[in-house]
Every structure is written in C-alpha cells, then in structure tokens.
Amino acid sequence: MTGTAQWQQQAREHLFQPFVDNAALQREGARVITRAEGACIWDSDGNRFLDAFAGLWCVNIGYGRPELAAVAARQMQELPYYNLFFKTVTPPVAELAAAIAELAPAHMNRVFFTNSGSEANDSVYRMVRLYWQLQEQPERQVIIARHNAYHGSTVAGASLGGMAPMHRQGGLPIPGIEHIQQPYWFDEGGDLSPEEFGLQAARALEERILAVGPEKVAAFIAEPIQGAGGVIIPPATYWPEIQRIVRKYNILLVVDEVICGFGRTGEWFGSDYYDLQPDLMPIAKGLSSGYAPIGGVIMADDFATVLAEKAGDFNHGFTYSGHPVSAAVALENLRILRAEGIVTRVREHAGPRFRQCLQQLADHPMVGEVRAVGLLGAVELVRNRETRERFPQVGQTGALCRDLALEEGLVLRATGDTLLFSPPLILNDQQMDEIIKTTKSALDRAWAQLN
Ligand code: PLP
Numbered sequence: 001m002t003g004t005a006q007w008q009q010q011a012r013e014h015l016f017q018p019f020v021d022n023a024a025l026q027r028e029g030a031r032v033i034t035r036a037e038g039a040c041i042w043d044s045d046g047n048r049f050l051d052a053f054a055g056l057w058c059v060n061i062g063y064g065r066p067e068l069a070a071v072a073a074r075q076m077q078e079l080p081y082y083n084l085f086f087k088t089v090t091p092p093v094a095e096l097a098a099a100i101a102e103l104a105p106a107h108m109n110r111v112f113f114t115n116s117g118s119e120a121n122d123s124v125y126r127m128v129r130l131y132w133q134l135q136e137q138p139e140r141q142v143i144i145a146r147h148n149a150y151h152g153s154t155v156a157g158a159s160l161g162g163m164a165p166m167h168r169q170g171g172l173p174i175p176g177i178e179h180i181q182q183p184y185w186f187d188e189g190g191d192l193s194p195e196e197f198g199l200q201a202a203r204a205l206e207e208r209i210l211a212v213g214p215e216k217v218a219a220f221i222a223e224p225i226q227g228a229g230g231v232i233i234p235p236a237t238y239w240p241e242i243q244r245i246v247r248k249y250n251i252l253l254v255v256d257e258v259i260c261g262f263g264r265t266g267e268w269f270g271s272d273y274y275d276l277q278p279d280l281m282p283i284a285k286g287l288s289s290g291y292a293p294i295g296g297v298i299m300a301d302d303f304a305t306v307l308a309e310k311a312g313d314f315n316h317g318f319t320y321s322g323h324p325v326s327a328a329v330a331l332e333n334l335r336i337l338r339a340e341g342i343v344t345r346v347r348e349h350a351g352p353r354f355r356q357c358l359q360q361l362a363d364h365p366m367v368g369e370v371r372a373v374g375l376l377g378a379v380e381l382v383r384n385r386e387t388r389e390r391f392p393q394v395g396q397t398g399a400l401c402r403d404l405a406l407e408e409g410l411v412l413r414a415t416g417d418t419l420l421f422s423p424p425l426i427l428n429d430q431q432m433d434e435i436i437k438t439t440k441s442a443l444d445r446a447w448a449q450l451n
Contacts, residue, residue, distance in 0.1 A: 003044055004032050004043075004044040004045055007032045007044065008029040008030060008032065011029075011030050012026045012029065015030075017030070018153070031043050032044035036051070036059075036063030036064055037062075037063055037064040038062045038063060038064060038424070038426065039051055039054075039062055039063070039423060039424045039426065039427050039428075039431050040063070041063070041411070047409070048409060049406070049409050049410065049411050050409060050410050050411065050423075050431055050434055050435065050438070051063075051411045051423065051424065052410055052411055052412045052421050052422070052423045052435045053411050053412060053413050053420070053421070053422050053423070054290075054422050054423055054424045054425075055290050056285070056290070057227055057259045057264070057285055057286075057422045058284075058285035058286060058289060058290035059289050059290045059291075059424050060262055060263055060264065060285075060286040060289045060290075060333075060337065060342070060424060060425045061289045061333055061336050061337060061342065061424070061425065061426060062289075062424040062425075062426040063424070065289075065291075065336065067332055067336065068289070068291045068329050068332050068333060068336075071328045071329060071331070071332045072291070072292065072325055072328065072329050074328070075092060075324055075325045075328035075329075076325055079324050080324070080325060081323065081324065081325075082324060083319065083321070083322075084113070084317070084321055084322045085317060089322075090322070090324040090327070091324075092324050092327035092328040092331055093113065093322040093324060093327045095327075095331055096111075096322075096327045096330050096331045096334075097110070097111045097113075099331060099334050099335075100283075100287075100296070100298060100334075101298075103268045103269075103334070104268075104269065104281065104298050105269070105271055105272065105277070105278070107277070107300050107301055107302075108278070108281065108298050108299060108300050108301070109301055109304075110298070110299045110301070110304040111296045111297065111298050111299070112127075112296055112297045112299065112321070113294065113295070113296045113321045113322040113323075113327070114284075114294075114295040114296055114297070114318060114321060115293045115294060115295060115318060115320050115321075115323070115326075116152070116284055116293060116295045117151075117152050117157070117256075117258035117282060117283070117284035117285065117295050118151075118152025118153050118154040118157035118158075118295075119152075119154060119157075119295055119318060120152075120258070120282035120283065120284055120295040120296055120297050121151040121152045121154070121156060121157040121160055121221075121256065121282050122152070122154045122155070122156040122157055123282075123297050123316060124156075124160075124219075124221065124254055124280055124282055124297055125143065125156040125159075125160065126156075126316055127280065127297065127299075127303075127307065127316075128143060128218045128219045128252055128254065128280070129141050129176075129218060130307065130311060131218075131252070131303060131306055131307060132218050134306055134307065134310040134311060135306065137215070139215055139216055140215065140216060140217060140218045141176050141216065141218055142176050142177070142178060142212050142216050142217050142218055143160065143176065143177050143178070143217075143218055143219045143220075143221060143254075144177075144178045144179075144180060144205060144208055144209070144212075144217060144219070144220045144221070144251075145160045145161070145162055145177060145178070145179050145180075145220075145221050145222070146162050146179060146180055146181070146182045146222055146226075147162035147164075147179045147180070147181060147182050148162050148163065148182045148184070148226065148229040148230070148232075149161050149162045149163075149179075149182065149221075149222065149223060149226060149229060149256075150163060150223070150226070150227060150228035150229060151221065151223075151256055151258075151282075152258075153166070155172065155174060156174065158172050158173070159172045159173030159174045159177050160173075160177060160221055162179045162182070162229075163228075163229075178208055178212060180204040180205055180207075180208050181200075181201050181204040182201065182226060182229065182232060183197070183198055183201040183202070183232065183234035183235060183238045184201075184226075184229070184230065184232045185197045185198070185235055186368065186369050186380050186388060187388075188201075194235035194236075194237075195235055195236065195237045196237075197235060198234055198235025198236065198237035198238035198241070199237045199238075199241055201234070201235075201238060202237070202238050202239075202241035202242045202245065203241065203245075205220060205242060205245050205246075206245045206248075206249075209245070209249050209251065214249045214250075214251075217249065217251050218251070218252060219251055219252035219253070219254050219279070219280075220242070220245075220246055220251055220252070220253055220254065221254040221255075221256060222242070222254075222255065222256065223255075223256045223258075223259065223260065223270070224239075224255055224256075224257070224260045224265070224269075224270025224271060224273065224274055224276070225259070225260055225265070225270060225373060225376055227258075227259040227260075227376070227420075227422070228415060229415065230378060230415045230416065230418040230420065231371070231372075231376050231377060231378035231418070231420050231421075231422075232378075233371050233372075233373055233376075233378075239274040239275075239276060243276060243277065252279040252280065252303070253276065253277065253278045253279050253280075254278065254279065254280045254281075254282070255269075255270065255271050255276055255278040255280075255281050256281075256282050257269050257270055257271065257281045257282060257283050257298075258282055258283060258284045258285050258295070259285060259286075259376070259422070260273070260376075261281070261283045261284075261285070261286055261287065262283070262285070262286030262287055262289075262334075262337065262343075263286060263337060263342060263343035263346055263374070263425050264286060264346075264374050264375060264376055264422065264425070265346075265351075265373050265374035265376065266343065266346040266347030266348075266350075266351040266373070266374035266375075267343070267347065267374075268343060269281065273373065273374075278300065279299075279300045279302075279303045280297055280298070280299055280300070280303065281297070281298040282295065282296075282297050282298075283295060283296050283297070283298060284296070286333075287330050287333070287334075288326060288329050288330040288333050289333045291329045291333065292323070292325060292326035292329040292330070293320075293323075293326055294323065294326035294327065294329075294330050337425075342425050342426060343425070345425075346374050346375055346425050347374070350374075350375060350425070350427060350432070351372070351373070351374040351375060353429065353432060354372050354374075354375055354377060354421075354432060355372040355373075355377070357432055357433065357435075357436045358370040358371075358372050358377050358379065358421075358436070360436055360440070361379055361436065361439060361440060361443065364440070364443050364444075364447070365385070365447060366381050366382065366383075366397070366443055366446065366447050366450075367379055367380065367381065367382070367385070367443070368380040368381065368382035368385050368388050369388075372421075375421075375422065375423055375424075375425055375427065376421070376422055377420070377421035377422075378418050378419065378420055378421070379418070379419040379421075379439070380417070380418055381397050381398055381401065381417040381418070381419065382417070390416075390417055391417060394416050394417055395414070395416050395417060396417075397417050397446060397450070398414030398415070398416055398417040398418060398419060399414055400446045400449065400450075401414065401419055401439075401442045401443060401446045402414040402419065402442075404441075404442035404445050404446055405438055405439060405441075405442040408438045408441060408442065409438065410434070410435060410438040410439065410442070412435075412439065419439065421435065423435065
C-alpha cells in the first residue's frame with residue numbers, strides 16, 4: 001500500500017485528530033494534503049483547492065514563499081535552538097520583539113513569546129492575576145469573557161473561551177471566569193437595530209462588573225471580531241462603549257488579536273481598526289503566517305513595568321518561548337508583509353472588493369446576511385430571510401454548503417449555519433471571483449436539495 005491509501009490507513013490506525021469525530025473520521029478517511037502554493041492547496045490525488053480559509057485563519061502571506069524556507073534553513077544550521085531562561089537572548093528573537101513593538105499600538109512595546117494563541121491566553125490568565133496581586137489589589141481575580149468566544153484549547157484558553165461544547169468536555173470553565181453576551185446582532189439582536197443592540201451587548205459588561213463587584217474584576221477579554229464563533233462583526237456602537245466601561249472601572253482590556261492581528265482587517269491589528277487601547281494583546285497565527293508555531297502576548301508599557309519591577313522572577317515560560325527558528329520565520333514574514341504592502345492592499349483594495357463581491361450572494365433565497373471586514377467574511381444561512389429564522393437542524397445546511405463547495409474545489413468553513421471566509425491576504429481578484437462563484441454554486445445546489 002502506498003500514497004493516499006497508506007497515509008489514510010496510518011492516520012486511521014495511529015492518529016487522534018483535533019476538533020473532529022474521530023470514529024466517523026476513521027470510517028471516512030482523512031483528506032491528505034501534500035502541497036500548497038499561493039492561495040491554493042493540493043491533495044495527494046492531485047486535486048487543487050482554493051483555500052478561502054488560509055489554513056486556520058493563518059497563512060496571511062500565502063503558501064510556498066521560498067524566503068521563509070530559506071531563513072528557517074539558515075537559522076537551523078546556525079542556531080537551531082536556544083532558550084530565553086538563562087538570561088540569554090538570540091538575535092532573531094530580539095529583532096522580532098523590536099519589529100512587533102514597531103507595528104503595535106504606540107503604548108505597547110514589549111512581547112512575551114509562546115508557541116500558540118492558546119498558550120498566549122494561558123499566559124494572559126496568569127499575567128492579569130499577577131498584575132493585580134502586585135498592585136496590592138489581590139481580590140481582583142475575575143476575568144470577564146464572552147459566550148461563543150474562542151481563546152484556544154488549553155485549560156485556561158478554553159475556559160476564557162465561551163464555547164459550550166468545549167466546556168462540556170472536561171469540566172470547564174475553571175473558576176474565576178465569567179461569560180457575558182456576545183455582540184451577535186444577527187442571532188441575538190431581535191427587533192433592536194444593530195446600534196441599539198451593540199450598546200445593549202456592551203452594557204452587559206457593566207452589569208456583570210456591578211454584579212461581581214468592581215473591586216473583584218481583573219480584566220475583560222474579547223476578540224475584536226469573533227472568528228471561530230462566526231466572524232461576528234460587532235455593531236459600531238459596541239467597542240466605544242466597552243472602552244468606556246473598562247476605563248470607568250479601571251479594568252484591564254485584553255484584545256485577542258490571534259486572528260485579527262497582522263493585517264486581516266486591513267490594519268495591522270484589530271485594535272487599530274476599532275481604535276482600542278488594550279493592556280494586553282495575545283497574538284499568533286499571522287505572526288508567522290503559520291509557517292512555524294509561534295505566539296505571544298504584547299504588553300502595554302505600564303503593565304509590563306509593573307510586572308518587571310514588582311514581580312521579581314516571573315515564574316512562567318515555555319521551552320520554546322522565543323524559538324529562534326520560529327522567530328526568524330516570523331521576522332521574515334513581517335518583512336514581506338511590510339515590503340509588499342500586503343496590509344495596505346487589504347485595506348485599500350482587497351477588503352472593500354471582497355465586501356462588494358460577497359454582496360452578490362446577499363439576494364440568494366437562503367442568505368440572511370453577508371458581512372465582511374478586510375479579508376474576514378461571513379454568510380448567514382436561514383430558512384426565512386425576513387425573520388432571520390434558522391433551519392430546524394442548525395449546522396446541517398452550513399455543513400452541506402461547505403461540503404458542496406469542497407466538491408467544487410473551494411475550502412471554506414461553517415460554524416453552525418454561518419459560512420466563514422478568511423483567505424490568504426495575497427488573494428488576487430480572479431481568486432476572489434472564484435470564491436464567490438463556487439460559493440454561489442454550492443448555495444444553489446444546497447437550495448435545490450432542500451426544496
Ligand atoms: N485566540 C483566537 C481568537 C483564535 O482564533 C485561536 C485559534 O483559532 C486561538 C486564540 C488559539 O490559538 P492556537 O490554536 O494557536 O492555540
């Protein structure tokens with residue numbers, strides 16, 4: 001047995017895979033992806049797919065850039081590994097920290113490195129609590145997050161996240177985390193206008209702060225635009241009100257930039273897009289465009305100063321905090337994003353064009369709403385466009401459309417009955433048109449099957 005059949009068999013017998021039904025997968029067999037270039041991936045049988053999901057929201061500069069492979073090889077030969085524990089640093093890590101500080105909001109100039117977004121959020125959980133201990137307000141330990149948020153799969157990350165199916169497995173969330181309403185107008189806005197609903201959802205934070213006791217609340221954490229939850233773009237009134245509330249109660253603001261960071265919204269960070277003043281920004285994904293695992297927490301100067309001056313030893317870190325190969329790859333990725341004006345192109349061309357293109361799907365009888373910011377987009381599928389009523393078996397229609405699109409060579413994702421798009425930022429106009437054409441065809445075929 002060789003090739004596809006061999007790899008599928010090996011996976012069937014020896015692999016346990018994330019976020020899938022492993023029993024079902026063993027019956028079906030996994031798709032084997034062997035190669036990628038630009039915005040496209042190929043399977044082991046030579047079939048080409050346009051990847052409208054950039055892997056997992058991460059391959060911002062597109063696949064197959066030889067420059068990243070070259071710096072990885074060079075770094076592996078020169079210094080494949082050293083750590084940051086023993087009062088040491090390596091050149092790519094020092095240079096990457098400086099490059100990130102240059103791109104981050106002006107008041108944020110320090111980075112703690114991790115290997116992933118989940119580890120970044122685990123680090124946030126500890127940093128935030130430590131910060132208030134050091135500020136002699138040790139009772140401030142509660143972190144407020146949102147239902148249907150995604151902050152990762154480690155214990156603290158999944159607890160900060162508000163995904164009920166994750167909480168059900170393994171007894172999460174851990175104590176000290178509260179979840180409030182998400183700003184999801186389409187599903188939860190009822191008869192309110194998006195603006196009214198945005199204010200209401202933001203005020204849920206103030207209500208919870210008052211219910212918990214302001215003196216006990218350490219931080220509020222949120223994605224600028226909820227990604228995995230359904231590319232939920234908050235109404236325009238939401239973030240200004242959140243910013244007002246966290247200031248009023250002197251609560252730390254943690255903006256999870258794991259998806260929005262590094263150009264996805266057409267700005268370097270979602271915090272730039274919404275004009276936010278975070279205390280901490282967890283990052284990952286687009287930092288290396290997924291070519292090597294690396295994440296981190298960008299810290300506001302005031303926050304970092306307290307931890308540096310008052311904590312003594314910071315008793316937290318990973319063997320691969322600031323891995324030199326990942327750091328070299330990330331540095332080259334940032335160089336390319338800047339040198340090629342990729343983020344500017346998303347802001348000025350690709351983002352507005354994508355929003356316009358998605359509008360071509362808005363009249364479809366099954367589509368309740370289309371929305372996009374930068375190269376993040378969503379299409380809501382409904383039974384009744386007027387009332388926004390969902391199909392009875394939520395998730396079935398989304399999965400059907402996703403599978404039909406895949407049959408036609410397009411990778412997109414479905415969360416419930418919401419189709420999600422997050423293509424590489426280097427997507428060209430022709431590829432964008434292909435996304436729309438194939439999605440439309442999948443919608444038409446699904447509609448025909450359902451009627
Ligand atoms: N935070 C957000 C907003 C994410 O979307 C993700 C992953 O999708 C994470 C954190 C977790 O990152 P990782 O999968 O790198 O641990």
